[in-house]
Amino acid sequence: MNTRPAKHTFLLLPLIALLSACSPTTRINSGFTETETVVIIHGLARSGSAMRYLTRNIADAGFQTCVIDYASLRRPMAEVVNDVSDQIDQCVVNGSRVHFVGHSLGGLLTRSYLADPDNAALRKRLGQVVMIGTPNHGSAVVDHYENNWWMKSLGDTTLSLGTHDDAFPNTLPPVDYHHGVIAGTRGWFLSNKVLGESNDGLVAVSSTRTTTMNDFVEVDVGHSLMRWNKEVAGQTVHFLKHGLFQH
Template sequence: MEKYLKKGMSYAADTLCLEDGVPLNLLMPTLGGKQLWRDECVFVGWRIQSNLYSGHFRLLDPDDFRQAWGSYDVCLFELEKVIREKGIKAPVDPKEGGIHLVMMVHGITRSGDSFSKMEPVFVEQGMEVAAITYPSTRAVIQEHADQLDQILNRRPDVTKVSFVTHSMGGLIVRQLLAQKNNWLSHTKLGRVVMIAPPNQGSMIAEYVKQRTLYQLIYGKSGQELIPDAVQNLPIPLCEVGIIAGGRSDGKGYNPLLSGDDDGVVTVEEAKLLGCDEFLVLPGLHSSLCSQSDVITAALNYIQSGELTN
């Protein structure tokens, strides 16, 4: 980093060439591959990500255009420069009097895009939202929790953190909150909303855990969704609200599952001992985070501790 600063070299996205064989840094949209990238640092929609296999980093703007790439220090340098030049500031939640970060954690095989309809609703209320992307099928739940821990450690300006999770994301936050976290020394822990979490494990995962196709698609994390594995995860010592999907008819959407369900996770599997609020809303597992009634309930719980008005 230091030699580039001495030469006055810039890693701005419109740079066409650099000395010393440094790669070109062209402004360009991402090409997908969300299972190959993990968020390392987030700030008001900007993200520094690392590639799971190459180990290099990239800086993405809120529209998912790559603004810089190289080492973490290079991307951080560019992010700090953008923050200064554009005057970007994290929003102050009027109800908290500080920065209230709502971390949204998606489920397996998904990405932060799962919360594309939910995120702006929370932002309108003065919260900063970080819809995290992590390589859900390429690592174990402990590693995913460590990633969230590192992101939060890099945000000492945040005064309060709350979580909204979907599916396996709830298990990751359970693991995160069970360990010692340095960020809790300066950041208040808010509430957790879990949407369709397999808190008791997934019988579907149990049925197919030995299938080669399932193992190839769902990877290491897929093996941690079975009931025996989930039982080892501690229960969070904070306020938790759960939104389960179902038809409230005792049958659910999937005839292969027992009782009410959202097609993937049953209502019983979503329950968690000691959870403060539990609500069943009609909807399928993959689309629950996009439903207006689910979004409203999640926002209500983060703000007031109640899933309904």
């Protein structure tokens, strides 16, 4: 059997790094009182510390913040959902109004939590929800590479983010609460080839959209760097305060 690397395997290295890079696992919780709390959820293969720039901007705007920290690589999605749900429960015990900000997979985990009937009471004090680069209809990049050894090595949660009908994003019910979507548009040559449309390097702009979104904005930034981007942070804070983006 030929075990030599594929001819263009080296072209995939930036994508592998983007999917598998992981900061040290550190839970961040700035504390919260009976006021407006923003639950902040990072994406795949990251940790709570990856959201520190966004967290600082949100806190500086006067919100209390509670940052979720969870592991996602080589774990089943059900385990990730349970882990995140338990942490959110702790974040929302207090706080008269609760908002959510999720980057990438974090947006899907927000949707999953709010769709759980056990959390129906929270909906009465739910504020704004911001999804940043969230693959609401899955990522065709996952579909394209799902049979490659390196993609399989990332685990079930990663593989569940494709566009198939039974993929995690497509098993969630439609969003029926006030929310805004931020999409990145700075793709790269390989993602442009695979996705064939405007994208952020991993997620097509069309996949970030929901049919019920209350506002939408595009930012010229790649998927991973969205959480460090000044415009993304500013638009997130604006939506949290006003329920719409700044156009």
